[in-house]
Amino acid sequence: MLRRATPFVLAFVLIAIGFTQLHRYGVTWDEALGDYFFGQRYLSFFTSFDARYLDFAHDPYPPGFVPDLRASEFRNRPWEYWPVANTLAAATSRLLSNGFGILDPFDGFHAFNLLAAAALLIVFFKVLDRYASMPVALTATLLLFLMPRVVCDLMANIKDFPELVFFSLALLMFFDGYERGSPWRITASGLVWGLALGTKANAVFLPLIVIAYVAIRRTTSRRIWIALAVAAIAGVALMFASWPYLWAAPIDRLLENYHYLSFRSAHANPKSILNPWVALALTTTPAVIVLFLASLPLVIVRALRRDPLSLFLMLWFGVIAARISTGIVNFDGVRHFLEILPPIAAIAAIGAVDFARRFRVAFATVLVAIPICATAYATISTHPFETAYWNAFCGGLAGAQARSIPSSCDYWAASYRVGLDWINRNAPRGSVLIVPIAGHTIKLVAPIRLRSDIRFVSYPRGGGPAAAAMRIRQVSAAALRVPVYVMFVPRPDWSTELDADCMRRLKPERVWSLNDAPVLLIYRYRDA
Numbered sequence: 001m002l003r004r005a006t007p008f009v010l011a012f013v014l015i016a017i018g019f020t021q022l023h024r025y026g027v028t029w030d031e032a033l034g035d036y037f038f039g040q041r042y043l044s045f046f047t048s049f050d051a052r053y054l055d056f057a058h059d060p061y062p063p064g065f066v067p068d069l070r071a072s073e074f075r076n077r078p079w080e081y082w083p084v085a086n087t088l089a090a091a092t093s094r095l096l097s098n099g100f101g102i103l104d105p106f107d108g109f110h111a112f113n114l115l116a117a118a119a120l121l122i123v124f125f126k127v128l129d130r131y132a133s134m135p136v137a138l139t140a141t142l143l144l145f146l147m148p149r150v151v152c153d154l155m156a157n158i159k160d161f162p163e164l165v166f167f168s169l170a171l172l173m174f175f176d177g178y179e180r181g182s183p184w185r186i187t188a189s190g191l192v193w194g195l196a197l198g199t200k201a202n203a204v205f206l207p208l209i210v211i212a213y214v215a216i217r218r219t220t221s222r223r224i225w226i227a228l229a230v231a232a233i234a235g236v237a238l239m240f241a242s243w244p245y246l247w248a249a250p251i252d253r254l255l256e257n258y259h260y261l262s263f264r265s266a267h268a269n270p271k272s273i274l275n276p277w278v279a280l281a282l283t284t285t286p287a288v289i290v291l292f293l294a295s296l297p298l299v300i301v302r303a304l305r306r307d308p309l310s311l312f313l314m315l316w317f318g319v320i321a322a323r324i325s326t327g328i329v330n331f332d333g334v335r336h337f338l339e340i341l342p343p344i345a346a347i348a349a350i351g352a353v354d355f356a357r358r359f360r361v362a363f364a365t366v367l368v369a370i371p372i373c374a375t376a377y378a379t380i381s382t383h384p385f386e387t388a389y390w391n392a393f394c395g396g397l398a399g400a401q402a403r404s405i406p407s408s409c410d411y412w413a414a415s416y417r418v419g420l421d422w423i424n425r426n427a428p429r430g431s432v433l434i435v436p437i438a439g440h441t442i443k444l445v446a447p448i449r450l451r452s453d454i455r456f457v458s459y460p461r462g463g464g465p466a467a468a469a470m471r472i473r474q475v476s477a478a479a480l481r482v483p484v485y486v487m488f489v490p491r492p493d494w495s496t497e498l499d500a501d502c503m504r505r506l507k508p509e510r511v512w513s514l515n516d517a518p519v520l521l522i523y524r525y526r527d528a
Contacts, residue, residue, distance in 0.1 A: 003134055007125035010141060011118035018114040018155065022107040024384040025156040026417030032441040035158050036109060037072035039086030043094070045244055046087065054244055067105055071444045078245045079256035084198035085162035087242070088112050104448055110156055116165040117154050121145060127172045128346060131179070131309040133353065139368055140349035144342055146375040149283050149334055152386035156414045157335060159200060164338040166196035167203055174210055174231075175312050178219070183227035190231025194238025201261060202339060207232070209319045213312060265329040271493035272331040274406040276324040279334050282394045282405070284344075285378045287371035292344050295351020310350070317343040332411045333387070385415055385512065385519045396515035401490075410489045413438040415512065415520040417449075419487045422510055422522060424451045431483040434459050434475065434525075436496040438489070461496060468497040476527040484525040485509070490518050 027036070044060075045053040052060035056075050074080060092115065093108030103111060121141060128137035144150060153161040170192040177185025196203035214228070240246055246253050281289065302310035320340040330336055348371065356367045382389045388410050390400040400408030416435070420442070423433055433450065435442045436459040446456040457478075460471070475498060478484050488499045502508075502523040512520040 003129070006134070006138065007122040007129075007141070010125065010145075011121045014121060014145060015114050015118050018117070019111070021155065021384065022103065022110055022114075024417060025110065025414045026420070027106050027109075027441050027445050028156050028158075028412040028414050029438050029441060030412075031109075031156075031158055032072065032438075032444045034072055034074035034077065034081045035086045036067075036090075036106070036444065037069050037075050038078065038081040038083065039088075039090035039093075039109070039158075040069060042083045042087040042244065043090040067444060067448060071440070073440050077260075079253060080260050082159075082199050082201075083243045083245070084166075084195050084239075085112070085158055088162075089158045106445055106448070109158060113154050113156075113158065113161050116162055117145070120165045120168055123169055123172050124342065124346075127176050128309075128349070130176070132350060135353045135356075135368070136346070136349045139352055139372065140342075140346045142372045143288055143348060143375055144345035146372065146379055147285065147288070147341060147345075148375075148379045148382055148386040148389035150338070150341060151379050151383075152389075152414070153335055153338060155384070155386075156412070160335040160338055163196060163200040163202055164341070166192055166199055167206060167339045168342050170196055170203075170206060170235075171209060171312075171316060175213070175308075177227070178214070178217070178224065179308055181221065181224065183223050186224065186227040187231050187234060190228075190233075190235040191238055192235075193231065194235035194242070197235060197239035198242040201257075202337070205319055205323055209315050212315050212319070216306075216311060216315075217308070268329045268331060269493050272406050274330055274333070276328055276330040276334070276337060278405075279330060279407070280337075280340070282390055282400065283333050284341075284391065285371075285375045286391050286393060287374035288344065288348055291348040291352055291371050294355075295347050295349075298351050298354060299347045313343045313346050313350075317347065331407060333407050382514055384418065385410060385514055387412060387414055388514055388517075388519050396517070397519070398515040398517035401517050404492070406493065409491045410519050411491060413441050413489050415489060416441055416487065418512060419510075419520050419522055420445075420449050423454065423485060423487065424449075426509075427451070427454055427485055428483050429453045431455075431485060432457055432478060434484065434486050434498065436461075436486065436488055436498040437491055437494050442487075459496065459498060472497055472501060475525055479525045479527060486523045486525050487521070489520055 041053050041056065044050070050060070052058070056078055059070055061069065069075070089109045089112035092112040093105050096103045096108040096111055097105045124144070125137045125141045128140055170189045173185055173189035173192060177183070177189060193203060193206055196206065210228070219225070240250065299310045299314060303314040317340060320337060324330065324337050324340070352368050352371065356365070359367065378389060378391070379386055388397050388408070390397045390408055394400045394403065394405065397408060427433070431454050433442070433454055433456050439459050442450070442456055443458060450456055475484060486498060486502050490499070490503070502525065506523050506526065508521045508523050510522045511518050
């Protein structure tokens, strides 16, 4: 009874804790640019089939619709935003915000990730329990869902975390269906793969893992081959069905998406680029890294002996490892390849339990508990700024910033939620708030989350030195009339003259730090 109940209890705990912490995470960079906008538009279309919702240049919502979706800057770039996760998140938002009134629209949007995470937790646990053991399942599940970089994306990343969930669920369902000879489980995995395809392009690599596994295991069952074919067709069909933007011209609009991805790879800011292996090594807790490396030879040997689970995990890890090793342009830590973390956690857990069984019970418990506790401590000690977690191998966040490692900051500005709370409590009436880095995230939420007597002012970028000097003069003039607050995350690759001027001349009103390194700063602007 306890064994069966464990994953459901863990899922309940995850949801319960997550809901109590949603208020500490703000709307993130890409979410404010377009994810929230397109999620609401696609949901409106699918619930009405009114073509006006696919005319992204116009606003078909009635006056007073909250939030004001016209604030989304990338509303005219539908080829950049896959539909599945943001549409499902919009549905969760409407249910919990408009329906039950228990969350604001943006927290309701993030709440979808909690439900998705619970589903992955249950399936991940049950598959590892069935093909390894309960200690392996429990250890792997705790390691995975306690990692700081998993927690931060779970709480506020409506694109990469759902991709991790759908990608992992599809693989786990395929593996379980294949080993149990169940065509319907394999077919169902194809549908989940379709959800992954409709969330992010990472999903195109999933069939390589499936093909390699089937080729090595050498199935001879005609029913399995048919199920695999049906799963592939169903996944592609579901992806097309979920993306109304493609319907008018599927090939041309898929090419638009491909060209966008190619452009991003070719024109990424060099100051933002971070080697994916360096990112993985420096943003994963050291205990997990050490345990994974120690366990790897054991799992490789078992895979060579055709142990199904070991083979499956090595192929999962190996295909993703190959992808990120072949010239991938990476930025923002590890969020672009989160799907490598489940096999890392599972491999580490297999080794930990195997090593523990070689010792007496008391020491074995300690051996397994150390990496779990170390990972939990890393998350708790950085909460709610897990996006800025860097491990001891580089000296924490301070060491990463001292070495100018890209993305060693709150790169998606989720911490602005904490900053807004401070502004609302402390800023005098009639104040002005300026956010020079990722200000679009505040522009979207200000009507709901910023005190009504405080005016948010957008801060433009570019235009050369003359334009920059003029903007500084305008801010200085405004500061003579009303209190002007400047809030920003220190992100050098997106720095402006305003945040640079604040850091050079002024003392901050409030600083939030990790390891004595700043994560979020608020200044009251004053002229020289």
